[in-house]
Amino acid sequence: MAMVTNSEITMLNNLKPYKTTWKVEVKVIRSWSQQSNYSGENTFEFLLEDMMGSEIxxxxxxxxxxxxxxxxxxxxxxxxxxxxxxxxxxxxLSGHKFKISITQCSIVTNSSLTTCEVPSIDHNKESSSEDLPTSGSKRKEGDADLNDMNSTSKKLCG
Incomplete structure (x- = not known):
């Protein structure tokens, strides 16, 4: 039986630890493997970013x-x-107050977004949050303060 997936997309700044059925649309900024001397287990680590520029x-x-x-x-x-x-x-690795952990139920699927399609965010303009599509989630006033202003992932396609 196929697992029912959540259709509502959540922005990274709105994630909370009280449930495990979140759905986010993210881009991988960085990935690496990590060897733990404590547990002896390898892990794979990612730095993810959503279309609002929030990282986790x-x-x-x-x-x-x-x-x-x-x-x-x-x-x-x-x-x-x-x-x-x-x-x-x-x-x-990020200013986010939470982190994500992949579980046995996690699913990764393709997004139709490409780097060229994501609008460049001007964090100095208050009206910029009204101009951006948020895929079902509304951006709160003041969220711009939480974004990484130096992220290199917002380069325009050339």
């Missing part, structure tokens, strides 16, 4: 790697059914 850290244990094999740097994907945990520790 994502981790995946080796046993779930097949679930995220389509997460490739620079590509837009839908990511569904994952866990959200508080991001703690001194060395955080």
């Amino acid at each position: 850290y994502c981790t995946c244990k080796r046993i779930f790697l097949a679930r995220v094999k389509n997460l490739q740097v620079g590509q837009w994907r839908f990511l569904e059914n994952f866990s959200v945990y508080p991001a703690i520790g001194m060395y955080r």
Whole structure:
């Protein structure tokens, strides 16, 4: 039986730890493997960004790697059914207060977005949040303060 997926897309700034059926549309900014001396287990790590420029850290244990094999740097994907945990520790890769963890139920599917289609965000204009499509979620006033102003992923296609 196929798993029913969530059709509503959530912006990264709106993720909360109380459920696991989120659906986000993200681009992979960076990916790498990580060896843990503590557990001896390899993990795969990702830095993800949504169309609003919000970034979040994502981790995946080796046993779930097949679930995220389509997460490739620079590509837009839908990511569904994952866990959200508080991001703690001194060395955080994003300013987001949560992190994503891939689970046995996680699904990655292709998005129709390309880097060229995502509008460039002018964080200095208040009206910019009204001009951007948000795929079902409304951007709150003040969210621009949470975005990474130095992200290199917002380059225009040339």
